[in-house]
Amino acid sequence: MSYIKLDQNKCKSCYLCIDVCPHKLLKKSSHIGSTGELTVEFSDTENKCIGCAQCAIVCPEIAIVEVNR
Amino acid sequence: MQVYSIPKSIKKDSKFTFCKGCDHGVAIKIIAEIIDELNLKENTIAISSSGCSVLLYNFLDVDCLEAPHGRACAVATGVKRAHRAKGQDKFVFTYQGDGDFASIGLGESMHSALRGENITAICINNTNYGMTGGQMGPTSTMGQLTTTSPLGRNKEYHGFPIKTAEQIALCEGTQFSARVALYDVKNILKAKKIIKKAFECQLKGGGFSFVEILSSCPTNWKLSPQDSHKKIEEELTKIYPLEIFKDTTND
Numbered sequence: 001m002s003y004i005k006l007d008q009n010k011c012k013s014c015y016l017c018i019d020v021c022p023h024k025l026l027k028k029s030s031h032i033g034s035t036g037e038l039t040v041e042f043s044d045t046e047n048k049c050i051g052c053a054q055c056a057i058v059c060p061e062i063a064i065v066e067v068n069r
Numbered sequence: 070m071q072v073y074s075i076p077k078s079i080k081k082d083s084k085f086t087f088c089k090g091c092d093h094g095v096a097i098k099i100i101a102e103i104i105d106e107l108n109l110k111e112n113t114i115a116i117s118s119s120g121c122s123v124l125l126y127n128f129l130d131v132d133c134l135e136a137p138h139g140r141a142c143a144v145a146t147g148v149k150r151a152h153r154a155k156g157q158d159k160f161v162f163t164y165q166g167d168g169d170f171a172s173i174g175l176g177e178s179m180h181s182a183l184r185g186e187n188i189t190a191i192c193i194n195n196t197n198y199g200m201t202g203g204q205m206g207p208t209s210t211m212g213q214l215t216t217t218s219p220l221g222r223n224k225e226y227h228g229f230p231i232k233t234a235e236q237i238a239l240c241e242g243t244q245f246s247a248r249v250a251l252y253d254v255k256n257i258l259k260a261k262k263i264i265k266k267a268f269e270c271q272l273k274g275g276g277f278s279f280v281e282i283l284s285s286c287p288t289n290w291k292l293s294p295q296d297s298h299k300k301i302e303e304e305l306t307k308i309y310p311l312e313i314f315k316d317t318t319n320d
Contacts, residue, residue, distance in 0.1 A: 060087070060093070
């Protein structure tokens with residue numbers, strides 16, 4: 001079961017990770033971040049995450065701190 | 070099994086202070102990963118320059134020096150030679166922007182390459198002076214609108230942009246010169262491989278190694294992070310091709 005850990009305090013709402021996730025598991029949360037926009041959250045209710053780490057590779061803020069496969 | 074974690078060479082609890090979507094974060098992250106992989110943390114001295122790239126020392130957990138504007142390669146030369154005279158072989162790299170490397174510091178940069186200094190230079194090319202508000206830089210493309218070229222860069226008044234990686238490849242002391250981009254996962258992984266190769270060039274001791282990184286500047290380009298990456302992919306890579314221009318490591 002793969003999962004990621006996301007630090008919402010670091011997220012600057014660029015949404016680059018949302019575009020690369022192959023299963024669209026990342027989406028806007030209801031939490032307002034440092035740039036005044038909604039941060040990203042990870043929700044994987046059906047265990048679809050494959051741990052490809054593409055979100056962590058493109059994140060310019062190292063807000064995705066861990067990827068586990 | 071953990072397949073990804075924050076590189077050990079990034080300072081604990083550091084939060085990047087770049088604008089949202091800026092590729093500086095990705096560039097620093099992959100440099101930190103390479104320093105971890107090559108086990109260079111204790112033996113590295115990084116030289117940062119003026120501009121957005123100066124912030125490197127806030128995030129990278131290695132010894133850092135800040136050079137005056139444009140003089141990073143000259144400072145790196147001094148650091149490398151002084152340590153060599155003491156019998157220590159330090160790994161020295163510079164982290165500069167395009168305005169710093171190719172405009173204000175072109176003399177220092179070019180002559181470091183011509184001397185074949187055994188250092189590595191990383192140049193972040195975002196086609197403007199990002200930190201001071203998006204003025205026209207040496208790499209601004211023809212027709213690009215900036216705060217100091219409000220009608221677009223034109224050849225009659227401003228002249229042509231410099232293609233840094235190609236120019237550095239022409240210097241005889243250069244061992245490795247390449248251009249990479251960071252607009253998608255594939256290119257980020259490729260960039261990491263090429264920067265690692267440039268670092269290994271210095272470890273083998275063959276001469277000057279140089280990597281130019283095409284980077285986005287969403288704030289000054291007045292585009293979203295996604296559109297900035299699209300602009301790099303569709304426009305900038307046509308003007309600044311992604312290639313290895315010189316590699317004499319196997320000669």
